[in-house]
Structure formats: C-alpha cells, structure tokens
Amino acid sequence: MSFLRDTRLVLALAVGILLIPLFMPSLKTAEFAGADGEAEGVIAELAPDYQPWAEAWWEPPSGEIESLLFALQAGLGAGVLGYVLGLRRGQAQGSGRARDE
Amino acid sequence: MHIMEGYLPPLHAAAWAAAAAPFVIVGAVKVVRTVREHPESRLLLAASGAFTFVLSALKMPSVTGSCSHPTGAGLGTVLFGPSVMTFMCSIVLLFQALLLAHGGLTTLGANIFSMGIAGPWVGWLVWRSLRGIGASLELSVFAAAALADLATYCVTALQLSLAFPDPVSGVAGAAGKFLGVFAVTQVPLAIVEGLLTVAIMNRLSRYNVGELRQLAVIR
Numbered sequence: 205m206s207f208l209r210d211t212r213l214v215l216a217l218a219v220g221i222l223l224i225p226l227f228m229p230s231l232k233t234a235e236f237a238g239a240d241g242e243a244e245g246v247i248a249e250l251a252p253d254y255q256p257w258a259e260a261w262w263e264p265p266s267g268e269i270e271s272l273l274f275a276l277q278a279g280l281g282a283g284v285l286g287y288v289l290g291l292r293r294g295q296a297q298g299s300g301r302a303r304d305e
Numbered sequence: 306m307h308i309m310e311g312y313l314p315p316l317h318a319a320a321w322a323a324a325a326a327p328f329v330i331v332g333a334v335k336v337v338r339t340v341r342e343h344p345e346s347r348l349l350l351a352a353s354g355a356f357t358f359v360l361s362a363l364k365m366p367s368v369t370g371s372c373s374h375p376t377g378a379g380l381g382t383v384l385f386g387p388s389v390m391t392f393m394c395s396i397v398l399l400f401q402a403l404l405l406a407h408g409g410l411t412t413l414g415a416n417i418f419s420m421g422i423a424g425p426w427v428g429w430l431v432w433r434s435l436r437g438i439g440a441s442l443e444l445s446v447f448a449a450a451a452l453a454d455l456a457t458y459c460v461t462a463l464q465l466s467l468a469f470p471d472p473v474s475g476v477a478g479a480a481g482k483f484l485g486v487f488a489v490t491q492v493p494l495a496i497v498e499g500l501l502t503v504a505i506m507n508r509l510s511r512y513n514v515g516e517l518r519q520l521a522v523i524r
Contacts, residue, residue: 225493288348
C-alpha cells in the first residue's frame with residue numbers, strides 16, 4: 205500500500221471517487237439529497253404518527269444562508285489547518301537554514 | 306448521521322445523553338491534561354479539531370444518489386486517542402445544532418455517541434490492532450479513519466431503528482432500512498475520508514516528527 209505515501213495520488217483518488225456518482229449513467233436523475241433527510245422519510249414510513257417534540261430554536265432562513273454557514277464552518281477549519289501546516293513547514297525550513305549557516 | 310431535533314423520543318434522547326455524558330467529561334479532562342502536560346501539542350490538537358470542522362461541513366455525493374458527509378474524527382483519534390476526539394466532536398455537533406439547525410439539542414447525546422464515541426473508539430481499536438501486527442503507518446491511518454466514519458453511520462442507523470422499530474419486522478427490519486440509507490451511502494465516503502486523513506497525516510508527519518513521536522504515533 206505504498207501508494208498511500210504519495211499525497212498527490214491519494215488526493216486524486218479521493219476526488220475521483222467523488223466524481224464517479226456524478227457521472228454514473230444510472231444516477232442521471234438522482235437528486236443527491238441528504239441522507240439525513242432520507243432517514244426522515246424512513247421514519248415517516250415506519251412511524252407515520254410520530255411528531256417531533258422539539259424544534260430548532262433557529263433555522264437558517266434559506267438554502268443560501270445554510271450554505272453560507274456550512275462554507276463558514278469549512279472555511280474556519282481549513283484556515284486553522286492551513287495555518288498549522290504552513291507554520292510547521294516554515295519552522296522546519298527556518299531551523300534547517302539556521303543549521304546551514 | 307445527524308438525527309434531527311426532536312426526532313428521538315424523549316426516553317431515547319435522555320438515555321443517549323446519559324450514555325454520552327461520562328465520555329464527554331473524560332474527554333474534556335483529557336484535553337485539558339494534554340494541553341497542560343504537552344503545551345507543544347496544542348497546534349496538532351487545533352489541527353485535529355479543524356480537520357473535523359472541515360470534513361463534517363462537506364456533504365459529498367455517493368453512489369446511492371444521495372449525499373452525506375464524513376466526520377473527520379479519525380485524524381485526532383490516531384494522534385490523541387478517542388477521548389480527546391469525543392470532546393472535539395461534541396463542540397462541532399453543538400455548533401451545528403445551534404447555528405445550522407443540523408442535528409439538535411435533544412438529539413445531541415445520540416449524535417455525540419455515534420460521531421464522537423463509537424467512531425473514535427472503533428477507529429482507535431483498528432489503529433492499535435493494525436499497528437500491533439506491524440501494518441504501515443499509512444495503511445493503519447487509512448483503515449482507522451475509514452472504519453471510524455462507517456461505524457458512526459452504522460450506530461446512527463441502529464439508534465434510529467431502536468427508536469422506530471418496523472411494525473412487522475421489528476428493530477432488525479428497521480435496521481435494514483436505516484442501514485440502507487446511511488451505511489451504503491457512506492461506504493465510498495468512508496474511503497474518501499480515509500484517503501484525506503492519510504493525505505493530511507503525510508504532511509503532518511513530514512514537519513511534526515518530534516511531536517508525533519512524543520504522541521507515540523511514529524515508533
């Protein structure tokens with residue numbers, strides 16, 4: 205499994221796997237809705253009388269606002285991750301240079 | 306895997322919250338102790354939390370024609386152990402419940418149990434076993450992250466089937482249906498999560514050798 209050591213190959217593979225469903229002929233009409241919502245459908249089928257007994261105290265008013273918040277979550281995480289990786293790389297290079305001098 | 310607000314009967318919601326609470330407390334103590342004893346590990350701790358933040362925000366397409374998201378819990382599990390990730394996942398789930406109406410406060414305990422406890426502990430077992438039999442770092446990280454992801458969704462499916470058993474075929478019948486929605490969709494996404502975790506780990510192990518050795522990831 206040494207191909208796992210090649211980061212670029214690993215990332216390309218991940219992207220490839222995610223592209224497959226989008227171009228599968230059998231999924232041409234698929235909606236790609238959330239699995240959480242589908243589970244809601246199964247609940248409605250198994251327990252048609254079930255009434256949720258609590259509601260979210262606030263809901264994003266539109267799909268756009270929801271996307272905004274999800275993008276914000278991913279952006280915050282990616283920012284921190286990039287900061288840590290970049291800082292470490294810089295420190296490693298800096299200490300390498302210090303040794304050379 | 307997010308069970309929506311109000312979608313678990315009160316008794317189930319309370320039971321899962323009670324089951325998750327001790328793990329969250331132990332996790333919080335562990336995080337505080339890790340930071341105190343190894344202040345230099347704070348950056349990796351932040352990176353682990355950030356990775357979960359990113360991955361659990363990304364809903365990805367799957368071969369079932371529906372979308373779901375990875376959990377990102379594998380990285381921190383491998384680096385810091387399952388308890389630390391329980392705490393991290395709790396923060397992410399709370400954030401999503403309060404600001405995104407994704408998941409909920411009444412279902413927080415159940416969602417923490419699947420994403421923050423079941424996933425990390427399965428990942429930890431896989432990680433320790435594979436490293437124990439001499440598997441490579443990359444392969445062990447890949448398997449731990451992928452199986453932690455998959456385990457999370459299987460537990461969600463089981464939680465829902467316990468709450469909503471099939472009138473005819475019971476809990477087992479309901480489990481079949483919920484696993485059909487969650488577990489099957491998750492298989493390719495779990496593989497993707499495994500790959501992404503390996504990619505990050507490759508980068509981390511290049512520039513953080515000292516800390517990783519201290520955390521006993523690299524022997």
